[in-house]
Amino acid sequence: MLLPVTAGVDGSAESLAATAWAAREAARRDRPLHLVHALAWHPRNQDGDSTGAARRHLARRALRQAEERARAERPGVRFTDEQLEGPATAALLKAADRSGLLVLGSRGLSGFTGFLVGSVALGVVARAACPVVLVRADEEAADEHLPAGDGGASTDTGHRDVVLAVDLGEACDEVVEFAFEAARLRNARLRAVHAWHTAGPVGLGTGDIGLVRESRQGEEWLGVLKAALQVWRDKYPDVEVLETVVEDRPSSALVRAATGAGLLVVGHRVAERPVGPRTGPVTHAAIHHVGCPVAVVPHA
Template sequence: MAVPPVVVGVDGSESALDAVRWAADEARRRETLLRIVHAYQIPTGYPQGFVDVKMLHDVLLAQGKEWLVRAQEVAEEAAPGLTVETVGVQAPTVPALEREARDAAVLVLGSRGLGGFTGLLIGSTAVTLVTRAACPIVVVREPGRDGPVVVGVDGTPASEAAIAFAFAEASARDAELVAVHVWSDLLLEVAFAGEPAMLDVTRLAEEAHGVLGERLAGWQEQYPDVVVTREVVRDRATRALLRRAEGARLVVVGSRGRGGFRGLMLGSTSQHLLYHAACPVAVVPARPE
């Protein structure tokens, strides 16, 4: 069976070219095709005769072709011999990339776009895609370093896909894997439940270590080459993962978590990482039940 391609969205920005470099390296490691996609949209709502729609279409099309050519050059420089395919499509960015994600191994995006009619990641585009895409999404905020792959583990089956992705990335990159489980929010949950007698810090810490071990069971046997460091942290999930992103080559989180005070990957945590992490961030959708 053919290996799904790595897809990267581009808009002519330097951030998008950083994403192309990361995606080219990923496609090389996976021994698969790199598909570079540029989506553009003709603006609407102008008074009749105010804008020559055909001329605007031609300008955007020519501009997109130039950006795709440049992106292909960058990809081939980053991974010589890589098979590269470029695609220009007239469509809104989010639906176009969402369609691409259906058949992709990974969808890679830059963290900042140009804005205007071709801006790829201005505003909520990346956040919208990570809630909809059928494949893992990697947002390349910084090129990444030679440090570990970091994965957030929330203790539920929803994080299983993120753990699998993180082990595979660590193995392919010959990197250490740091598995982080945060447990301080459990204290708040117990307190709000009106059971202060249950605030046994030692017991909660032991339970957190057990949860992390349970979630990692089996993966270390499947990837014996990966050195795993387990970290059980009494902290807020966002703060703990942002701190560990410094010096990391990749941070991996799930697209949703437990919810409530236990929500490691739900809502604000993954979004905060996308906006502020000092390395590429992978958001991995949970496997279907």
């Protein structure tokens, strides 16, 4: 049984953009699309009968709107829908357990720093068992494609790059494979990015590259990156790969690298901490400050 591409639906512009993106992705992957509405997406006080009926009516309307958006985006996609009871985060995590990919909407960028992604999306990203893609409210199909010759938006041009954040300390197969497959499905170039910094007297890191003269460290890291991805180049011979290393903080380098990309892929180590699951600093920066859709791929 093929696991579906699932979209979280709540009637907002963000969730409709996520539904449209999920419909395109389901068509690319030849998977069904599953639409999920959590009845307690916005928690309220204890429900009486009339309030419960109103919530179910609103849920049904949100699902109908999402179905119409999905049909308009990809008329041939197969889809189902579902209403799940309970807190939104728990409901979406339950849906993620039965999905190959979960797509959620997020608020768009603003001139302010801070939390631009809601607590529900953050909680799901931190704990989901499947990859989660966050999509901005203003995302459209043309945003996945390169501009036309006159600079205008188009869906007839090639796809923008898929950018992969590579941590050479733990280059996880699940994350790399997701990025290569995404690039293959889009016939897009894969741009693999690793950020490095000059090592101090301790903590030299992978391969003790800190022992190399500073002027040559970038070349050494590039060689390590190419070697780490060679097996994936062999597995995906049709995917054009561009490896890039930069001397910078990983979060800053990644936000810059994702400018103009069609999709950013980052990894997230799933681990329980005393204060509960959290995203790491690089994933945190990506999902709050990158304008393109961001795929967060869990790994052990």
